[in-house]
Amino acid sequence: MSTIALLGTMDTKGVEHAYIADLIRARGHEVLVIDVGSLDKPKLAPDVTRAEVAAAAGVDFEELAARRDRGESVGTMTRGAPLVLSKLAASGRIQGVISLGGGGGTAIGTAAMRELPVGFPKLMVSTLASGNVAPYVGVKDIVMFPSIVDIAGLNRISRELLARAAGAICGMVEATVPPSTDKPIIVASQFGNTTPCIERAKRILEEAGYEVVVFAATGTGGRTMESLIESGMVAGVLDLTTTEWADEWVGGVLTAGPARLEAAAKAGIPAVVSTGCLDMVNFGTRESVPEKFAGRRFYQHNAQVTLMRTTPEENEQLGRILAEKLNASRGPVTVVLPLKGGSMIGAPGGAFHDPAADAALYGALKGGLRRDIPVREMFCAINDPEFADACAEELLRLMR
Numbered sequence: 001m002s003t004i005a006l007l008g009t010m011d012t013k014g015v016e017h018a019y020i021a022d023l024i025r026a027r028g029h030e031v032l033v034i035d036v037g038s039l040d041k042p043k044l045a046p047d048v049t050r051a052e053v054a055a056a057a058g059v060d061f062e063e064l065a066a067r068r069d070r071g072e073s074v075g076t077m078t079r080g081a082p083l084v085l086s087k088l089a090a091s092g093r094i095q096g097v098i099s100l101g102g103g104g105g106t107a108i109g110t111a112a113m114r115e116l117p118v119g120f121p122k123l124m125v126s127t128l129a130s131g132n133v134a135p136y137v138g139v140k141d142i143v144m145f146p147s148i149v150d151i152a153g154l155n156r157i158s159r160e161l162l163a164r165a166a167g168a169i170c171g172m173v174e175a176t177v178p179p180s181t182d183k184p185i186i187v188a189s190q191f192g193n194t195t196p197c198i199e200r201a202k203r204i205l206e207e208a209g210y211e212v213v214v215f216a217a218t219g220t221g222g223r224t225m226e227s228l229i230e231s232g233m234v235a236g237v238l239d240l241t242t243t244e245w246a247d248e249w250v251g252g253v254l255t256a257g258p259a260r261l262e263a264a265a266k267a268g269i270p271a272v273v274s275t276g277c278l279d280m281v282n283f284g285t286r287e288s289v290p291e292k293f294a295g296r297r298f299y300q301h302n303a304q305v306t307l308m309r310t311t312p313e314e315n316e317q318l319g320r321i322l323a324e325k326l327n328a329s330r331g332p333v334t335v336v337l338p339l340k341g342g343s344m345i346g347a348p349g350g351a352f353h354d355p356a357a358d359a360a361l362y363g364a365l366k367g368g369l370r371r372d373i374p375v376r377e378m379f380c381a382i383n384d385p386e387f388a389d390a391c392a393e394e395l396l397r398l399m400r
Contacts, residue, residue: 001028001030002096002174003031003094004030004031005033005034006020006024006031006033007081007098007109008036008101008108009035011040011042012040012105013105014037014043014044016100017100020166021033023162029170032048036053038065039068052084053076054080056079057077057080057083059076074107077108078108081109082114082115085113086112089117095121096120097122097169098125099125101124102126102150103127103128105151109124119141121172122142123145123169124136125145125146125165126146127146127147127150129144134220138223147161184235185234186235186236187229187238188213188214188239189214189217190240191216191243193276193343193345194240194276197384198214198240200385200392204393212238217276218244219253226256226263229267230267236271236395236398238271239274240273240274240276241277242261242273242275245321245322249317250310252281252283261322262325266330269331270333271332271398272336274335274336274337274382274391276338276342276382277346278310278342279309279342279343279354280343281308282308283306288306296311297352309351309352309357312357312359315361316361316363317364318361318364319363323368327373335366335369335374336375336391338387339380340380344383346358
């Protein structure tokens with residue numbers, strides 16, 4: 001039997017949360033109700049009151065309630081709920097969390113869930129779940145469950161969907177998680193265009209006794225990898241696919257933000273870094289590409305993904321950016337360059353093969369690096385076996 005936290009505005013969504021609570025208890029679990037409402041009396045009696053949540057944010061609830069400012073109330077609960085929920089999880093009082101909400105409830109609920117560790121069961125039933133959920137999920141494993149209808153009472157549609165949501169959170173806490181290994185962790189960045197390289201390097205590192213966790217370089221993947229590095233769980237970094245910086249600089253859709261490449265440098269974790277897929281910027285459908293890029297070289301990866309080749313000028317700036325980020329490294333780092341191309345389609349014969357653009361990238365990167373950061377240039381493409389072998393062996397050397 002587990003205890004599942006039920007977090008929400010128990011004044012406006014109390015009936016719906018009570019329905020969820022009954023379904024969870026019917027499965028044999030306990031419920032701990034956290035009220036983050038602020039306007040009317042709660043329709044479901046809380047175990048943690050709204051006053052306690054406000055106090056966690058340093059706010060007197062009576063004064064807050066007297067002002068009846070919904071925006072201020074949501075802001076207060078968004079600050080207090082993460083502190084309350086994370087404390088309950090850390091003390092072992094709860095083993096999962098579910099929340100129901102519209103705009104305000106989703107903001108509060110997901111803010112609290114983002115404070116919980118990866119792997120902790122967290123489910124948000126939301127009217128916003130079918131749109132862009134990146135601001136709500138961040139880099140955590142929050143399950144966004146579309147409510148389909150507004151959370152405004154129980155009806156034949158909401159009853160079924162909420163029952164499924166209750167079953168989902170119960171299943172999450174009931175799931176048996178295989179025991180983790182004691183192997184040290186290496187993180188690696190990968191794109192479809194660098195998959196053969198990472199797969200081969202991964203096998204070498206695993207044979208050496210490491211657990212390799214691969215992240216897709218899709219913006220969210222890069223941010224999540226940086227977050228894991230910051231957590232202190234990582235022994236080494238194989239960051240061969242730094243393509244997210246092309247999207248950040250040029251204006252693509254898969255940017256990981258300006259802090260990409262900073263976590264390992266600041267933590268002093270051994271790293272091997274390359275320029276994988278910096279030859280491309282990512283967009284959606286061909287029609288979604290901004291007009292300012294008309295006349296550029298494109299490659300239709302699939303119906304939903306359009307790739308644009310970076311220019312020598314853009315590559316030169318990207319080389320400078322990578323050098324600046326790596327120059328902050330406190331630990332050992334090696335740069336390995338694939339002189340014949342940094343992606344499948346950037347290799348000889350590929351649609352993006354452009355030696356001049358690659359030369360601009362490599363020249364700016366080498367010219368901007370600290371003199372004590374070694375650069376290994378290899379006359380091969382990034383997916384050639386010898387490149388993967390060299391990168392894996394270099395990371396093992398640095399970690400030793």
